Amino acid sequence: MIIATDLEGVLIPEIWDAIASEYGIDELHLTTRDIPDFEELMEHRVNVLNREDLRLQDLQKVAQDVMAFPGSTEFLNWGRRRGQIMIISDTFHELSDPLVWEFGGYNLFANQFSTDSKGRITGYKLRIRGMKWRALEKLRDIGFFIVAIGDSHNDLSMLEEAHHPIFFNPPQELREKCSDFPVAETYDELRESILSVPAESIENP
Numbered sequence: 001m002i003i004a005t006d007l008e009g010v011l012i013p014e015i016w017d018a019i020a021s022e023y024g025i026d027e028l029h030l031t032t033r034d035i036p037d038f039e040e041l042m043e044h045r046v047n048v049l050n051r052e053d054l055r056l057q058d059l060q061k062v063a064q065d066v067m068a069f070p071g072s073t074e075f076l077n078w079g080r081r082r083g084q085i086m087i088i089s090d091t092f093h094e095l096s097d098p099l100v101w102e103f104g105g106y107n108l109f110a111n112q113f114s115t116d117s118k119g120r121i122t123g124y125k126l127r128i129r130g131m132k133w134r135a136l137e138k139l140r141d142i143g144f145f146i147v148a149i150g151d152s153h154n155d156l157s158m159l160e161e162a163h164h165p166i167f168f169n170p171p172q173e174l175r176e177k178c179s180d181f182p183v184a185e186t187y188d189e190l191r192e193s194i195l196s197v198p199a200e201s202i203e204n205p
């Protein structure tokens with residue numbers, strides 16, 4: 001079994017929220033929950049960062065103080081005994097690698113920034129945007145049972161690709177739009193949802 005999970009909103013708070021609060025820039029509070037088109041959202045963020053002269057090191061300084069949600073490390077530890085954990089996120093490696101290391105070493109599949117010699121953000125290399133499902137497609141094809149966990153619009157393609165999708169505290173609008181997906185509010189409920197999958201389905205997806 002593969003347990004593919006989103007990062008922000010599932011295991012840790014939104015890093016951009018922390019950056020917005022730290023530097024007092026309301027526009028950086030917007031996430032894919034507000035602007036579902038990730039590229040549009042990123043263009044907006046990069047413009048704001050450059051206008052405010054915030055550089056990669058300023059973002060990393062905030063990211064390193066972001067605290068994972070209580071219980072997330074234990075949930076991942078529990079999950080890794082049942083399957084392979086993949087963290088698939090629209091975050092950036094430069095911000096999230098240290099956080100993921102603190103969980104105890106999991107594979108993170110995310111995007112990367114491009115910067116100039118002074119650390120100004122000049123662009124980004126998107127690997128995941130709109131493509132979360134493709135990371136899972138081939139694993140599904142070769143016979144793995146896929147559990148996917150996400151909280152927002154950008155997780156929908158991944159959840160749709162999974163045998164067992166789970167929404168983790170999604171916004172109301174998405175609960176209504178995707179009323180077929182099981183919803184978990186806590187890590188205990190996530191565990192229960194994963195345990196509810198019959199062993200037979202996992203063995204013969």
Ligand SMILES: [Mg+2]
Pocket residue numbers: 006007008009010150151152
């Ligand atoms: Mg998320």
